[in-house]
Amino acid sequence: MIAAGQYGRLFAVVHFASKQWKITSEDLIMMDNVLEAECGDRIRMEKVLLVGADDFTLIGRPLLGKELVRVEATVIEKTESWPKINMRFWKRHNYQRKKIITNPQTVLRINTIEIFPCLS
Amino acid sequence: MVLLSAPRWLRSRLSDRFWRVQEVLKYARHFRGRKNRCYKLAVRSVRRAFVKSTKARKEKKRLLRALWITRIEAASLEHGLKYPAFISNLLKSQVELNRKMLADLAIYEPKTFKSLAALAQRRRQEGFLAALGDGKEPEGIFSRIVHHY
Numbered sequence A: 001m002i003a004a005g006q007y008g009r010l011f012a013v014v015h016f017a018s019k020q021w022k023i024t025s026e027d028l029i030m031m032d033n034v035l036e037a038e039c040g041d042r043i044r045m046e047k048v049l050l051v052g053a054d055d056f057t058l059i060g061r062p063l064l065g066k067e068l069v070r071v072e073a074t075v076i077e078k079t080e081s082w083p084k085i086n087m088r089f090w091k092r093h094n095y096q097r098k099k100i101i102t103n104p105q106t107v108l109r110i111n112t113i114e115i116f117p118c119l120s
Numbered sequence B: 001m002v003l004l005s006a007p008r009w010l011r012s013r014l015s016d017r018f019w020r021v022q023e024v025l026k027y028a029r030h031f032r033g034r035k036n037r038c039y040k041l042a043v044r045s046v047r048r049a050f051v052k053s054t055k056a057r058k059e060k061k062r063l064l065r066a067l068w069i070t071r072i073e074a075a076s077l078e079h080g081l082k083y084p085a086f087i088s089n090l091l092k093s094q095v096e097l098n099r100k101m102l103a104d105l106a107i108y109e110p111k112t113f114k115s116l117a118a119l120a121q122r123r124r125q126e127g128f129l130a131a132l133g134d135g136k137e138p139e140g141i142f143s144r145i146v147h148h149y
Helices: B017-025 B039-078 B083-092 B099-108 B110-133
Strands: A011-016 A019-023 A027-031 A042-045 A048-052 A057-059 A069-080 A084-090 A095-101 A104-115
Touching: A011 A069, A019 A027, A019 B099, A048 A069, A048 B099, A057 B110, A084 B039, B017 B039, B039 B083, B039 B099, B039 B110, B083 B110, B099 B110
Parallel strands: none
Antiparallel strands: A011 A019, A011 A048, A027 A104, A042 A069, A048 A057, A069 A104, A084 A095
16 A cells, blocks of 8 residues: 555645645645634644545545544744725715724644554 | 914914825826826825725635636546536535635646546446436445544
8 A cells, every 4th residue: 555655745635714725744824814822833733624645645525534644733923914905985975984904814834744544 | 471362374284295195196106197196186096996906805706716616617527527517426425625625636636636526427427326226226335425423
């Protein structure tokens, strides 16, 4: 089995922050929300939908088991987005509103993706 | 003696008019024509630009979803499946990848997409057998539903 032998780079499809991401190791991910973890915390991502390499893929229905895959990430940065301008305007009614929105963002770096072949 | 009212020659006038104007003009510098220089024209153009960008942020979500659907349709036709068949069979086999992911996989991981297309095709055949056979044939392997409790 290839899973017992060698495979190249692994990629995984992970469901995180209500979005699906296709990630590999040494990847940067930016989310548009706050994560309750300090900078430098290691995070393990469960909810893996797909794992693959060059020669094989493991498709979860809908999720893969937690004992099969392990995805580790570290929180790098917690910033705000660039100031986005929200403007509403109705012509001939003297109505205009301008609002500047900065969303909090979090940057994660994916450290490793590992699989533990334990087909029952 | 205390003067209770100010003399007529004393007025309060704007001192930072330059910066208030620059605040608007800085968003118009890349426009075409006189509206990148003249404040009166720039105010109108900048206001329209902001309103358009606010509305476009909602449209972007629709546009991107349509783009992903087009890409998935093209990729699945390469493997001999139409888009409605592909999506419905993937959902019936409990694979919950969304359209953004499927489009990305079709671009960057063609082999994985081929395997997903084969999975959808197999599930489709089993659906046909279950509907047409209607006998004592055993249920297909891919039609079994996994329960996570």
